[in-house]
Amino acid sequence: MAKLPKPEELSKIDYTPPKTSWMDTPVVFKEGMFCHGSKPKSLELVGFPNPRDWRPADADWKLPENWKQILLEGIAERLEKYRSFRLFMDICVRCGACADKCHFFIGTGDPKNMPVLRAELIRSVYRKEFTLAGKIFGKMAGARELTIDVLKEWWYYFFQCTECRRCSVFCPYGIDQAEITIIGRELLNLLGLNIEWIAGPVSNCYMKGNHLGLEPHTIVGNLEYMLDDIETVTGKRIKPTFNRKGAEILFVTPSGDLFADPGTYTCMGYLMLFEELGLDYTWSTYASEGGNFGFFTSNEMAKRLNSKIYAEAKRLGVKWILGGECGHMWRVLSQYMDTWNGPADFLEVPKSPITGTVFENAKSMKMVHVAEFTADLIKNNKLKLDPKRNDHLKVTWHDSCNVARGMGMLEEPRYVLKNVVNNFVEMPEDTIREKTFCCGSGTGLNASEDMDLRMKGGFPRANAVKFVHEHYGVNMLANVCAIDRATLPPLMDYWVPGVKVAGLHELVANALVMTGEKERTTDLRGEPLPGIEQKEEKA
Amino acid sequence: MKAIISFIAVLILAAIAYVGVDVLNMQYMFGVVIPYLAVAIFVIFMIVRILRWGSSPNPFRIPTTCGQQKSFPWIKHSRLENPSGVLGVMGRMALEVLFFRSLFRNLKTQLRDDSQLTYGEAKWLWAAGLAFHWSFLIILVRHLRFFTQQVPAAVQLVEMLDSFLQIGIPLLYMTDVVLLGAVTYLFLRRIAIPQMRYLSLMNDYFPLFLIFGIGLSGVLMRYFIKTDIVSVKMLTMSLVGFSPSIPQNPLGVIFYIHLFLICTLFAYFPFSKLVHMAGVFMSPTRVLANTSRVKRHINPWNYPVHVHTYAEYEDDFRDKMKNAGLPVEKE
Amino acid sequence: MKLYDGGKILIGLMVFVGIATFPFYYNIGKVDTKPELKTDTPAIQAWEKQYGKKECVESKEYMRSEHMQLLNNWRDSVVRDMNRQYVSMTSGKKFNMSLQNGCLNCHSNKKQFCDQCHNYMAVKPYCFDCHIQPMEKEENKS
Numbered sequence A: 001m002a003k004l005p006k007p008e009e010l011s012k013i014d015y016t017p018p019k020t021s022w023m024d025t026p027v028v029f030k031e032g033m034f035c036h037g038s039k040p041k042s043l044e045l046v047g048f049p050n051p052r053d054w055r056p057a058d059a060d061w062k063l064p065e066n067w068k069q070i071l072l073e074g075i076a077e078r079l080e081k082y083r084s085f086r087l088f089m090d091i092c093v094r095c096g097a098c099a100d101k102c103h104f105f106i107g108t109g110d111p112k113n114m115p116v117l118r119a120e121l122i123r124s125v126y127r128k129e130f131t132l133a134g135k136i137f138g139k140m141a142g143a144r145e146l147t148i149d150v151l152k153e154w155w156y157y158f159f160q161c162t163e164c165r166r167c168s169v170f171c172p173y174g175i176d177q178a179e180i181t182i183i184g185r186e187l188l189n190l191l192g193l194n195i196e197w198i199a200g201p202v203s204n205c206y207m208k209g210n211h212l213g214l215e216p217h218t219i220v221g222n223l224e225y226m227l228d229d230i231e232t233v234t235g236k237r238i239k240p241t242f243n244r245k246g247a248e249i250l251f252v253t254p255s256g257d258l259f260a261d262p263g264t265y266t267c268m269g270y271l272m273l274f275e276e277l278g279l280d281y282t283w284s285t286y287a288s289e290g291g292n293f294g295f296f297t298s299n300e301m302a303k304r305l306n307s308k309i310y311a312e313a314k315r316l317g318v319k320w321i322l323g324g325e326c327g328h329m330w331r332v333l334s335q336y337m338d339t340w341n342g343p344a345d346f347l348e349v350p351k352s353p354i355t356g357t358v359f360e361n362a363k364s365m366k367m368v369h370v371a372e373f374t375a376d377l378i379k380n381n382k383l384k385l386d387p388k389r390n391d392h393l394k395v396t397w398h399d400s401c402n403v404a405r406g407m408g409m410l411e412e413p414r415y416v417l418k419n420v421v422n423n424f425v426e427m428p429e430d431t432i433r434e435k436t437f438c439c440g441s442g443t444g445l446n447a448s449e450d451m452d453l454r455m456k457g458g459f460p461r462a463n464a465v466k467f468v469h470e471h472y473g474v475n476m477l478a479n480v481c482a483i484d485r486a487t488l489p490p491l492m493d494y495w496v497p498g499v500k501v502a503g504l505h506e507l508v509a510n511a512l513v514m515t516g517e518k519e520r521t522t523d524l525r526g527e528p529l530p531g532i533e534q535k536e537e538k539a
Numbered sequence B: 001m002k003a004i005i006s007f008i009a010v011l012i013l014a015a016i017a018y019v020g021v022d023v024l025n026m027q028y029m030f031g032v033v034i035p036y037l038a039v040a041i042f043v044i045f046m047i048v049r050i051l052r053w054g055s056s057p058n059p060f061r062i063p064t065t066c067g068q069q070k071s072f073p074w075i076k077h078s079r080l081e082n083p084s085g086v087l088g089v090m091g092r093m094a095l096e097v098l099f100f101r102s103l104f105r106n107l108k109t110q111l112r113d114d115s116q117l118t119y120g121e122a123k124w125l126w127a128a129g130l131a132f133h134w135s136f137l138i139i140l141v142r143h144l145r146f147f148t149q150q151v152p153a154a155v156q157l158v159e160m161l162d163s164f165l166q167i168g169i170p171l172l173y174m175t176d177v178v179l180l181g182a183v184t185y186l187f188l189r190r191i192a193i194p195q196m197r198y199l200s201l202m203n204d205y206f207p208l209f210l211i212f213g214i215g216l217s218g219v220l221m222r223y224f225i226k227t228d229i230v231s232v233k234m235l236t237m238s239l240v241g242f243s244p245s246i247p248q249n250p251l252g253v254i255f256y257i258h259l260f261l262i263c264t265l266f267a268y269f270p271f272s273k274l275v276h277m278a279g280v281f282m283s284p285t286r287v288l289a290n291t292s293r294v295k296r297h298i299n300p301w302n303y304p305v306h307v308h309t310y311a312e313y314e315d316d317f318r319d320k321m322k323n324a325g326l327p328v329e330k331e
Numbered sequence C: 001m002k003l004y005d006g007g008k009i010l011i012g013l014m015v016f017v018g019i020a021t022f023p024f025y026y027n028i029g030k031v032d033t034k035p036e037l038k039t040d041t042p043a044i045q046a047w048e049k050q051y052g053k054k055e056c057v058e059s060k061e062y063m064r065s066e067h068m069q070l071l072n073n074w075r076d077s078v079v080r081d082m083n084r085q086y087v088s089m090t091s092g093k094k095f096n097m098s099l100q101n102g103c104l105n106c107h108s109n110k111k112q113f114c115d116q117c118h119n120y121m122a123v124k125p126y127c128f129d130c131h132i133q134p135m136e137k138e139e140n141k142s
Helices: A040-046 A067-081 A083-090 A103-108 A115-130 A132-141 A148-158 A166-170 A177-189 A196-208 A216-234 A263-277 A299-316 A328-341 A370-379 A401-405 A411-420 A451-457 A459-472 A482-495 A504-511 A532-538 B002-023 B027-054 B086-099 B124-146 B153-162 B174-192 B194-199 B202-224 B229-240 B253-271 B273-282 B310-323 C006-020 C022-026 C042-051 C060-081 C099-106 C114-120 C136-141
Strands: A249-252 A281-283 A320-323 A367-369 A395-397 A476-479 A500-503 B107-111 B117-121 C085-087 C094-096
Touching: A040 A196, A067 A083, A067 A115, A067 A177, A083 A115, A083 A177, A083 B027, A083 B273, A103 A451, A103 A459, A115 A132, A115 A148, A115 A177, A115 B194, A132 B202, A148 A177, A166 A177, A166 A401, A177 A299, A196 A299, A196 B310, A216 A263, A216 B310, A249 A299, A263 A370, A263 A482, A263 A500, A263 A504, A299 A320, A299 A328, A299 B310, A320 A328, A320 A370, A328 A367, A328 A401, A367 A370, A370 A411, A370 A504, A395 A411, A411 A504, A451 A459, A451 A482, A459 A482, A459 B117, A476 A482, A476 A504, A482 A500, A500 A504, B002 B027, B002 B174, B002 B202, B002 B253, B027 B229, B027 B253, B027 B273, B027 C006, B086 B273, B124 B153, B124 B174, B124 B229, B174 B194, B174 B202, B202 B253, B202 B273, B229 C022, B229 C114, B253 B273, B273 C006, C006 C022, C042 C099, C060 C099, C094 C099
Parallel strands: A249 A281, A249 A320, A320 A367, A395 A476, A476 A500
Antiparallel strands: B107 B117, C085 C094
C-alpha cells in the first residue's frame, strides 16, 4: 500500500484540468485511490455474475467476451426501469453548479470527480448508443464509443462517489449523481466488477445476517462485553433478549455498532436507554444488520438483504421496529424498504410505549429512527438527564448525508444533543444540514487500501471540523451513522487530531441518570467525568 | 475549439438563409415550408420525448430532502424543501421553475492558501440564468403580437412594461438587452472558468450562439436594418391561419435569417439538452413528496427475489445458537 | 407503451400543446384586419393634381419602415435646434417639419391611415400624448 502523504501535502490541491479533453484523457489508476477487486467466493455466495480472481490495476479484467453487449443491454433495461436514469441522461445542461459541491472533487481536484463529468462518463455512451444525434454526429454531439478504457473509467470514478446527493441539492433539475452511480455500479456488477470491501460484507450479510459476518453466538458474546462495561460504569447489570417472540419492539442497528469502538459505545447507549425505559424489545441475530451494502451493488441485492427485517419482525410477532443510528441504512429504509418488501401490514403503527406518541410519519413502513424515539422521550420529560457529565466535551454535529438528504432528519438529533450536552457548536452553515459533507468513505469505500481517496474525500468535512476545533475548541464530532463512526476517527486523526467521534446515544447514555445506578465516575469510555478528579483530590 | 465550431455552425446557418432568400429566391421555402416543419418537429418530438420519459416508472420514491422532515408537531417541518404532500410539491416546483430555487443555493467553494475551505456567495449563475429565461419568456410573449389578430391585452401589457423606459425609437425593450447580456455572460463563464471550459461540449456552445444569433438578428431588425413588420405579420398570420402566402412587399433578408435561426432552434430543441424545459417537471428528486414512510410507494416492476430465510439461517447455526442460549424454532 | 403517472403527464402535455399551438387556434373566427391605408384625402388629391403624382417626404418604402425614426428626428430638430425645414433625400423638396401641420395636413384621416397599421401591430405611439388628434370629420368638412 502506498504511504499516505502528510496532510500538508494532501491539502495542496491542484484544480487545473488536464491539457487534453476529458474524452481523450485515459484513466490512470492511482495507488491508494481504489479498492481491491471482489473475490470470487463473495460473488459466488450470492450468485453474482463472473466470479473470478482479478485485480483492478491489471490490464486484463477477465471479462466475458460479450461484455459490451451485456452492458448495453443493461443500460437499455435500466432506461426502461428508472425514470431518474432516463431523465438524467437527457436533461443536464452542464451549468457546473454541482462541480465544486462534490467532496471528491474538492479533495482531489480531478475534473472527472465533478458530478457533471462523472455523469458524462456514462452519458457519452448513452448518446452514442441510444440517441439519434449521438449516432449521427458522434463526438461533436458529446458521444463516444464504449471501450475497455471507458469501462475502466466508469469503475474508477463510480467508486469515487459516495452517493451522498450533495450535488443533487444544488442541481437546478435535481439531477442526482447518486442515482447515476447506483446504476453505474449495478452495470459494473453485471460483469463481476465489484470491490471486495462491498462484496464481502454483502455475502456475509446474506448468509449470516450482518456485514461483519458475526455469527449468532458472537453477537451475544460481543454484547456481553458491553454489558460488563456498562456494569463497571453504572453498577447495573442489563439482560437484553435475543430473537424473543412476543416482544413489542424489534431493534435493528448496523452491525458496526456491535463490533468496534466508538460504535460499541453507541450500542451501550441503546442498551442503557432501553433498560432505563423498561422497553419490551428484542435484538435479532438473523436481522442483525440495519445497513445495506447490497445497495452499493444492485437494487436486487439490496432488496434481498433488506427482506430480513420485515421477515424477522413477522416471525417474532413484534408490533413495530426501532432502528439504530445509521446513515445509508436510513435512506434505504425510508425510501426503499416498504416499496421492496412491504406492505408491513402485520405490524402496527409505531407507538412509543413510554410517551404514547404515535409516529404518524412512519405509519406505513412501521420503523422509527432511534433519534426520533429519544427526541420524543426528552420532549415528554421521560428521561432524567445530567448533561454536566458531558461537560468535558465540546460537541459539534455531523449530519449524515443520507439522513439529511434522503430523509430530512435534521432537528430530532439536534434536539436530543442539546439536551444531553451543554457545549454544542454548529459547523459553518454551508457544511451542515442539507449541505452537509460526506465523511468521504461511504458506500463501501471505507477500506484500508484506499486511504488516500478517503482522506481526500473527507477533506471538506474535516476542514469544517477543524474550523470549529480551532475557533471553539470542539473535541467531539457527534453523528448518527455507523459508517461515520468507523471512518471519521481516522479522518480526524489525520486532519484534526484531538477530535474524537461519538454516536448520539453514547452521549445520551453518558447523561442518562439511571434508577439505582451507582455514582458514575467515568463516561462510557472509561474516562473520568468532569469534576471527579478534583473531588478525589479533596477527599 | 468547440466554441469556435459552434460559432461557425451558427454563421453557416445564417448564410444558408441569406443565400436561400437573397440569391436563390426561396422565400416560400424559408418563409413557409421550414417554419411549418420546425414547429411540427418541435411539438411532435417534444411529445415523443416526454412520453418516453413517462414510459419509465419511478420505481422508488427518491426526493432529495433539502429540509426538515415532517415528524413531530413540535418540530418545524420544512414544507417547501421537504414536501409531505401535493401542495408542498407544487410549492417546491413553483420555486424551482419560476425562481430557480436550487441554483439560488449555489456556492463558490475555494481553498485558501492556509488550507481552509471557504464557501462564498455565488449568485451570478443564478441571476444570469434567471434573467436569461425570464427575458426569453417575455420576448416570446411579446412576439404573440405577430401571431394574434386583435392582440390580447396581456401581451400588450407585457410589451408596454418591457419598453416603459421609453428609450429611443422604436422603444427599446429591456429584455433584448438583458437576454443578450445574459447569454454573453453564460458563454463567457464557460470560456473563462477552467472547469467549465473543460466540461463544456459543443452541445453547450451551440444553443448559446444560436440564441445569441436569434437575439442579435431580432435586435438588428428592430433598431437598425428595419423591415416592414406589417408584411411580417401578414406572413405569420397566413401561417397560423393555414393559408400561407408570401406578402407582396418584400421582406428583408434579415427577417429570413432571424426566422431560420428560430426554426433551427425549434427543430433542435427536442433532441438537445434544452429538453430540460419539460424534464424539470418530471425530475423524481423534486416532484416526489417525501411520503415513503407514510404511504407505501409501489414499484411496478417489483419482483420476488431469492432470500436467505430464517429457517435456512437457523439450519446453518442451530447448534451455535443453542449453545449461546438463543431460542430456536426447531430443536 | 405503458405510461406511468399517465394522468399527470397527459395534463402536462395538454398544457404544453395548448401553449405551443396557441396562435393556431386563437385566431379562429377572428376577423382578419389587414391594414388598408387610404391616401385619398382632399389634401393629397390636391397635391396629386398639382404635381401629377402622390408623394410623401420620402419614398413609400422608406416611410413604411423608418417613419417613426424620421418623426423622432424631426421632434429633436424642432424642439432642440428650432430648425423646421426638412429637405427630402428623395426629391430635394423642402418640407415643414411638423406633425400637425405637416404630416397630418395630408394624412388628415388618422383612423384610415396611422391607426390601420398601428392597431394591426398593437403599436401605441405616444405622438398623441402631446399632439392633438385631428378632428377627422370636421376637417373633412372644411
